[in-house]
Amino acid sequence: MDQLFRQDLILGILPGKENALGSTAIRERVARQGLNVDLRTIQRDLSDLKEKYPHVHSRKDGRSTLWWAEKSLSRLSMLPTDAMNLAMIMDHATRFGMAAQVERLAPLRDYAVSLLKGNRPSQDVSNKITSNTRFITLQPSVVKQEVLDVIQQALLDGMSIEALYQKRGADEPKLLQLKPLGLSYQDSNIYLSCVFKGLPQGSIAALPLHRFRTARTMFEDIAAPEDYDINSVPAMRSLVGLRTDHPVQIRLRVSHTLSERLQENPLTEDQTLEPETTDWWLMSGSIHLSQGLDLWLLSQGEHLEVLEPTALRAQIAASAKRMASLYAGE
Numbered sequence: 001m002d003q004l005f006r007q008d009l010i011l012g013i014l015p016g017k018e019n020a021l022g023s024t025a026i027r028e029r030v031a032r033q034g035l036n037v038d039l040r041t042i043q044r045d046l047s048d049l050k051e052k053y054p055h056v057h058s059r060k061d062g063r064s065t066l067w068w069a070e071k072s073l074s075r076l077s078m079l080p081t082d083a084m085n086l087a088m089i090m091d092h093a094t095r096f097g098m099a100a101q102v103e104r105l106a107p108l109r110d111y112a113v114s115l116l117k118g119n120r121p122s123q124d125v126s127n128k129i130t131s132n133t134r135f136i137t138l139q140p141s142v143v144k145q146e147v148l149d150v151i152q153q154a155l156l157d158g159m160s161i162e163a164l165y166q167k168r169g170a171d172e173p174k175l176l177q178l179k180p181l182g183l184s185y186q187d188s189n190i191y192l193s194c195v196f197k198g199l200p201q202g203s204i205a206a207l208p209l210h211r212f213r214t215a216r217t218m219f220e221d222i223a224a225p226e227d228y229d230i231n232s233v234p235a236m237r238s239l240v241g242l243r244t245d246h247p248v249q250i251r252l253r254v255s256h257t258l259s260e261r262l263q264e265n266p267l268t269e270d271q272t273l274e275p276e277t278t279d280w281w282l283m284s285g286s287i288h289l290s291q292g293l294d295l296w297l298l299s300q301g302e303h304l305e306v307l308e309p310t311a312l313r314a315q316i317a318a319s320a321k322r323m324a325s326l327y328a329g330e
Contacts, residue, residue, distance in 0.1 A: 006035055007045050011069065014056065020066035052117075054110035070107060083115035084129055092131035097140035097188040101148075135299075140188040141210035150215040151192060154180045160222040164213040173213045178205075179222035182230035184239050193235050195222060204228075206238035241291030248309060252283040255303040259283070267296075282307075294319075 013029045015021055021029075027042040046067055050056045055070040090109050094102045102109060116129075147163075154161050161180060166173035178196035181204065185191075190209040199205055204225065229235065236242040247268075254262065259273055259281035268285030276282050287293060289312065297306060297316050306313040 003045070006030065006037065006041075007049055009033055009035065010042070010045055010049060011053070011056070014067060014069040016071050017057070017068045020059070020061075020068040022061075022064045022066055026067060052114055054114055055107060080115050083112040086112040087116060088129050088131055091129070093185070095131055096137060097185055097190060099140070100143070100145060138188050141208065143190055143209045144212065147212045147215045148190070148209060150217065151180050151183070151209070151212075154217055155183070157217075158224075159217045160220060161215050162218045163215040165207060166211050166213060168211070177218065177220070177222060179224050181224060181228050182235070184230065186239070191239055193230055193239060195224065197222065202234075204234050204238050206235075236288075236290075243289040243291075247286035247288050249284065249286050250309065250312065251307040252297075253305040253307055254281050254283050254300075255279065256281065258300060258303040298323075 009030060010026060013021075013026060023039060023043050023046060026046070027037070027039050030037065030042065046056075046058070050058060050067075053069075056067070057069070058065050058067045060066075087109065090102050090105070090112075093099075150161060153159075159180075161178060163176050163178065164173040165176045176196045178194045180192055180194050182193040183190060184193060184206070191206045192209055192212075194205055194207060195203070196205060202225075225234075230239075233242060233245050250268075253276065254273075256279050259275075262271065262273060262283060266285070267283070268287045271283060271285040274282045289309075294316070297304060297312075298319055306316045
């Protein structure tokens with residue numbers, strides 16, 4: 001208990017980098033708090049703290065060693081369970097298109113991992129959490145960090161930007177003057193929700209950041225839609241291929257295996273499941289029609305049949321027939 005109290009006191013005493021202290025000065029400050037210990041004890045405590053906490057640093061200064069802490073992290077208090085949550089979130093973000101952004105938060109990530117490692121090897125749980133998916137995720141595209149920096153700052157400042165943007169298949173980039181509205185991290189890529197000169201009135205565009213060649217702020221302001229919300233139907237139409245203004249009722253015939261999955265992970269908030277036969281169940285619920293829904297329905301293969309809406313049934317059936325025709329000779 002004395003060691004824990006003493007090391008916690010030292011953490012509070014450690015200054016920022018510009019005012020780094022030697023171990024003798026730290027010992028004197030500890031003594032002023034009523035703890036009289038020898039210099040070697042303080043030096044051992046400092047070495048222990050540096051090993052446990054990535055925000056504790058040291059550097060040589062002649063024959064002395066100066067110590068300091070990144071104060072933004074030294075004031076942070078995090079429970080081990082919160083550290084576990086943060087480490088999982090950052091691991092998930094790294095796997096799904098945000099590796100560069102997570103790396104810029106490395107001190108925070110390392111601090112969380114240090115809490116999971118504990119004081120002894122037997123306490124190390126950092127290798128017991130991860131982030132995965134059973135679906136194949138494509139490798140993320142490369143986004144120029146300087147482009148992302150300009151766009152993020154423009155979002156914070158409410159500024160418009162001028163950018164060189166190269167559409168897929170285009171031979172040369174095109175100059176765009178646009179107003180950043182929001183960012184969406186999806187499908188291993190980062191999309192910019194925006195409006196730009198020449199876009200039809202009332203429309204909102206979604207442009208993948210890896211197609212931006214350059215970006216810089218400009219003085220001219222482009223008007224943003226009133227009450228813009230990145231989760232609104234107009235914004236989601238371009239971001240995720242939303243096709244309906246409101247959720248529509250769907251009815252599916254699903255296999256017993258898929259019904260078990262849907263009982264644990266419902267497709268919709270108002271989902272209902274009823275047995276039809278021993279092997280098949282009827283599922284109903286309301287959901288927006290979208291590209292994402294199409295992809296999920298097709299991914300279920302022989303475990304699912306769309307019953308309603310009839311237009312959706314026809315669409316999925318046509319895709320299934322085209323897929324089957326590729327294997328007709330097997």
